Amino acid sequence: MLKKLSLKYGTKDFHFKLPDQSEILSLKDPDRKITAAQFKSRVQRELNRLRPHLSDVAIVLADKTRLCGYPIFLPVLVKTLREFGAAKNNITMYIAYGTHSRQTEIESYEVYDETYNNYRFVHHDCRENKIFTKLGETKRGTPVYMRKDILGSSFIITFGAISHHYFAGYGGGRKLIFPGLGRLDAIYKNHGLFLDQQNRVLSTSCLPGVLKGNPLAEDLAEHETFRPADLSIHGIIDSRGNVCDLLPGGGKDHFLKACRQHGKNCEINSDKLYDLVIASCGGYPKDINFIQSHKALHHASMFVKDKGDLIVLAKCSDGIGSKTFLPWFEQGTWEKAFDRLSKNYQGNGGTALSMMSKLRRINISMVTELDDAICKTIGAKKISMDQAKERVERFSDSIAVITHAGLLVKRVSL
Known part of the structure; x- marks a missing residue:
């Protein structure tokens, strides 16, 4: 008898019938769910420990692509800060877009709820060079620029979810300040470390879940030392997007x-590879656009045999999500794209090269709202949901199903 399983696509669930030999690769969702009262107590404890000056408080938040229970927990944070003496007008929220596009007012309200209307929010623009001050350079040559207003703040708080990042090791935490509030040229310099120019390949050390020995992650760690956050609130998220834990603290060890x-919940220690993998990004917002969906695609590809097949459910209602991704496919070959990117790293060039690299090894099909022409350009075969269901149901070789590929990662050690 065929097994049944629901996979998310955008905001909806679709039911699949799975052959008997299929294996379901799933997360270990935490049992606990932190309450607002527990969060408040932890923040109070940290503020009592730090005794900060609250004359000018900066709170750095993620954008719509990395939700962290802001409607529930952001009001708790600002209320607690005010109870410790911070004036309402002295609290500013910074949205750490990095190179992402600015959210609309409606989207911002959906992400941050009433706090968005009640407090000052700054929409970061990485291209606005005049807002930065240069503090120096990292050993790998990344210029360290920081916003002047952030440097002038008396107390900096970062607040966002921890996640795997397909070449930076982990997202969240220190990445909220840089690249989240970074300058464009500095971001590109750091991301350029994804390219191993000596061996003309993508760096084999730039992997999800890998920090030690990862040149890009180590560069981020050095960048952080120039001006670290005074308080970092790290969110632990489950497969449904619920906040299971919030960890206020500070420093590298924290x-x-x-x-x-996060890794304990989301990493699988397995060397097994499959002839076919079907993967859902995990639904919205993990599949909001291709740039975000690619992270799930990358994670899932690590479970596919050479010459095997990967089917990804990625709605991509916001399209590609970048204007700097598709032009790299116009270079003609991987080698030409690599050479040009090596000389002048720009935009989502690394993501484009990563996609090209996977297509050299496996076949990729997508259930998506992306245009047929775009899918053809990036080398993915566009199929319907019914075609995906039929392919899976009739498949006779080894097959794995990943319900939340945006979160699930194969554990790798260097």
Whole structure:
């Protein structure tokens, strides 16, 4: 008898019948769910420990692509800060877009709820060079620019979810300040470390869940030392997007502890590869656009045999999500794209090269709202949901199903 399983696509669930030999690769969702009262107590404890000056408080938040229970927990944070003496007009929220596009007012309200109307929000623009001050350079040559208003703040708080990042090791934490509030040329310089120019390949050390020995992650860690956050609130999220834990604290060890906790829930220690993998990004917002969906695609590809097949459910209601991704496919070959990117790293060039690299090894099909022409350009075969269901149901070789590929990662050690 065929097994049945629901896979998310956008905001909807679609039911699949799975052959007997199929294996379901799933997360270990935490049992606990932190309450607002528990969060408040932890923030109070940290504020009592730090005794900060609250004359000018900066709170750095993620955008719509990395939700962290802001409607519930952001009001708790600002209320607690005010109870410790911070004036309402002295609290500013910064949206850490990095190179992402600015959200609309409606989207911002959906992400941050009433706090968005009641407090000052700054929409970061990485291209606005005049807002930055240069503090120096990292050993790998990344210029360290920071916003002047952030440097002038008396107390900096970062608040966002920990996640795997397909070439930076982990997202969230220190990445909220850089690249989240970074300058464009500095972001590109750091991301350019994804390219191993000596061996003309993508760096084999730039992997999800890998920090030690990862040149890009180590560059981020050095960048952080120029002006670290005074308080970092790391969110642990389950497969449904619920906030299971919030960890206020500070320093490298605190960040690594949060990464380990996230990794314990989301990493699989397995060398097994499959002839076919069908993967859902995990639905909205994990599949909001291709740039975000690619992370799930990348994670899932690590479970596919050479010459095997990957089917990804990625709605991509916002399209590609970048104007700097598709032009790299116009270079003609992987080698030409690599050469040009090596000389002048720009935009989502690394993501484009990563996609091209996977297509050299496996076949990729997508259930998506992306145009047929776009799918053809990026080398993915566009199929319907019914075609995906039929392919899976009739498949006779080894097959794995990943319900939340945006979160699930194969554990890798260097």
